[in-house]
Amino acid sequence: MIQSVKAGFSSFRKRPSFAGFVLFVTAILLNAAVQGPAGFFSAKSFNTLVNSNLPFLLVVMAQSVLLLSGTMDISIGIQLALVNVVTIMTMQEWGIAFIAACGLGIGAALAASLVCWLFVSVFRLPALLASYALTYAITGVNVLIMNVPQGKVAKVYYTAYDSLLLGVIPASVLALVLVLLIWAYMRRSRFGTNIYAVGANPRNAFAAGINPVKVQLQAFMLKGLFTGIAGICLTLLTASGNPVQAEAYGLRSLSACIIGGLNFGGWGSMACGVFGGGFLILIQNLIYFFFSLLYKLIPGFSVTTYWHNFLSDIIIFLGLLMTMVTAKGQREALRINLQNSVMFKRRAAHGK
Numbered sequence: 355m356i357q358s359v360k361a362g363f364s365s366f367r368k369r370p371s372f373a374g375f376v377l378f379v380t381a382i383l384l385n386a387a388v389q390g391p392a393g394f395f396s397a398k399s400f401n402t403l404v405n406s407n408l409p410f411l412l413v414v415m416a417q418s419v420l421l422l423s424g425t426m427d428i429s430i431g432i433q434l435a436l437v438n439v440v441t442i443m444t445m446q447e448w449g450i451a452f453i454a455a456c457g458l459g460i461g462a463a464l465a466a467s468l469v470c471w472l473f474v475s476v477f478r479l480p481a482l483l484a485s486y487a488l489t490y491a492i493t494g495v496n497v498l499i500m501n502v503p504q505g506k507v508a509k510v511y512y513t514a515y516d517s518l519l520l521g522v523i524p525a526s527v528l529a530l531v532l533v534l535l536i537w538a539y540m541r542r543s544r545f546g547t548n549i550y551a552v553g554a555n556p557r558n559a560f561a562a563g564i565n566p567v568k569v570q571l572q573a574f575m576l577k578g579l580f581t582g583i584a585g586i587c588l589t590l591l592t593a594s595g596n597p598v599q600a601e602a603y604g605l606r607s608l609s610a611c612i613i614g615g616l617n618f619g620g621w622g623s624m625a626c627g628v629f630g631g632g633f634l635i636l637i638q639n640l641i642y643f644f645f646s647l648l649y650k651l652i653p654g655f656s657v658t659t660y661w662h663n664f665l666s667d668i669i670i671f672l673g674l675l676m677t678m679v680t681a682k683g684q685r686e687a688l689r690i691n692l693q694n695s696v697m698f699k700r701r702a703a704h705g706k
Contacts, residue, residue, distance in 0.1 A: 370622040373680035374629030377673045382638035388643050401524040405516055405591060408526050409434060410603055411628070412584035415533055416577040418627030421616050423573035424553040425474055425481045429488040431579055431603030432496070433466050435596065438583025439496050441506035442595035452511055459589070460582030462677040466492060467578030473601055475570040476560030479491040489604065496597035505595040515590035530588050533580055545572050554621075610634050613673050615680070633673060641666045 358695060371569045393399055413430055420426050441459035444450055468489070473484035517525045523579075540546055548569045551559040556566040614630020616622030641662050648655050 370615040371625040373642040374679040377633045378629040387584035404524040405526050409588040411631045413603045414607045414610045414631035423549045427485045428604035429485045432492045432601045434585040434600040438589045439500040461566045463582035464578035467574040471574035475614045500597045507593045512593040
């Protein structure tokens with residue numbers, strides 16, 4: 355039993371998601387220490403934490419799909435606002451039902467993803483440059499659709515999003531489960547194999563009969579679907595429309611993926627993005643409660659939000675260093691194992 359546990363842990367240490375998992379668990383323990391186990395693990399606290407951060411976590415998962423295919427999209431944040439304004443304004447101006455408006459919002463995210471794919475995969479513009487320019491284009495479209503924050507969502511919908519299933523489980527988790535199920539299905543399909551091949555080396559993938567442009571189209575469409583679901587969650591969270599919200603999610607989602615151990619070139623997994631996103635969310639939560647605790651313990655204590663951000667960024671930077679060192683060791687171990695495997699096969703072939 356002990357040997358199997360050791361073997362399992364040794365195997366897990368070699369996975370790209372190991373560093374992100376360690377950081378994620380560490381962040382959980384630190385939050386529990388600062389807030390107290392009863393406060394942090396309470397159903398109310400967990401529900402608030404999940405509801406307010408689920409859109410960002412879903413965006414990280416969407417960005418993970420693109421990184422695995424060897425590209426990225428930093429306009430993904432403002433695409434959440436696009437989903438939000440399309441959903442709100444189609445209800446407000448056309449009088450259609452909320453569910454139908456959500457479908458149009460998701461369709462808008464798919465359309466934005468298609469445009470980004472055209473620039474990046476078909477016209478072969480640098481992904482960073484193309485998606486950066488697209489951020490401003492989508493912002494302009496958002497403002498044209500909704501020039502000022504406005505609109506509302508029926509109470510029955512946003513209260514359902516904020517509710518608890520069985521008094522314990524946040525109802526919003528259903529969106530996360532849906533995205534995970536979609537990814538699990540896609541990961542086990544031919545697309546799941548092709549995306550790693552294209553991400554690792556598009557030319558070799560093409561030589562093996564895989565169309566990199568088609569695979570990246572599928573990746574962008576899957577990203578658009580996940581972004582659309584995230585945008586609906588954001589709409590339910592805010593219960594209104596705002597054309598310029600969530601823009602920072604683009605760069606933050608990249609940071610979360612890298613901290614979780616995911617990188618360009620087909621290295622990593624969806625778990626890397628989930629752990630990295632969870633780590634960023636929990637660190638922000640930790641800093642807030644840490645300074646709140648200082649305010650209570652030290653009479654007259656007061657600092658600006660600059661120090662909140664500074665301490666948060668220091669912790670994230672240390673986490674990034676840990677991930678980089680771990681990933682380098684994992685890649686080196688993988689290279690040595692491959693070399694040993696090749697040498698063993700050659701010796702076996704020569705009867706040595």
